[in-house]
Amino acid sequence: MSRLREGAERPVEHDGRAAEPDKRTLRRGFLAVRNGLPEDVVRAAADALARHALDLPELADARTVAAYVSVGGEPGTLALLDALRARGVRVLLPALLPDNDLDWGEYTGPGSLARIRHGGKMALFEPAGERLGPAAVTGADVVLLPGLAVDARGMRLGRGGGSYDRVLARLERAGAGPALVVLLYDAEVVDRVPAQAHDRPVHAVVTPSGVRRFTGA
Template sequence: MDKLKLRRELIEQRGAIPAAKRRENARAIRETLLDQPWVQMAGLVACYWSIGDEPETHGLVFALWKHGATVMLPVLRQDNDLDWAVYDGPDTLAPGRFGIMEPVDTRRGVDAVRTAALLIVPALAVDRDSGVRLGRGGGSYDRALARVGPNVPTVALLHDGELISGIPVEPHDQPVKWVAQPGGLTNVSTAGPCR
């Protein structure tokens, strides 16, 4: 199956998830992640501000921040790479490119993600065998994933049913180590927890 067709199918499936179920999914994912010691100990977390039918991250970002983590959120650049800025509460966000909420803090540069102790990324699906994620096609998060160290936990957030097999892989695709879904956390690292 080609990526474009798979993306369309997954977006259609997400669109059919009722709003109440999406809220329930977000709560379950947030609680699962916040229960992990490696999430609790992460001093600097790179995350994202969810949009549309993505598993909602607004409560997760707020909870991480309230628990003392420094949370960086992406700022989409003109070249589709991700700059990063620090989240300092819900009043520190403003619409950016494509209307996506971004922190108004000083931009830290594309390499700021290298200092993160945890990277949480969006995905439409993740391949259960390789850990490769299917994104929206811009390559923004593949670039961010390529910048983090080999021992940094990387987590994609998915709805149930989006951890699948057979995602086409291209040379630039970067795997994640973990998938967080409403049903729990799955290690998709092919070489153990520290790939």
């Protein structure tokens, strides 16, 4: 069993039945494993993930992509962002607002990033230039989503801050229909994660070993 799956094992109830794990427990397990990944593993995963993502037809045809800059043990995204820019794609990156909503700015290269720490949270790399407003994401052809896991239905487990729940709700209200793609490690594609009524499935997951599509999105 892989280390990532060990961190996300289901608890067992006293009668022997598998209990549905809560999101907080799952998040702790996935984050603990990510935090222990060697740097060379993270680098190799980032290169492989970028290669597979760039083969997606949705990204090949995209004019605007909303993405993010990976931090810590997240699957790396910078190589992918630079490759998209080299194709002439407009890349939007999020900036965290005080209420956990996301504003957006354009990525024009590593020099356009600022390292921002929001209170006691992990420092994030955000666009240093003009802010375009939270609604800017509705013009994206593809939205690349961070996450900790995705299940066989395409349901994504996020970090719990609610920022991307707001993004997805904003897209729905605007009638926008971008391709939703989550970037993960291979073992973070699992059988099932807890989902609530407001959760929405993604269209695809890209991992270092390839792409998996979902029909429920």
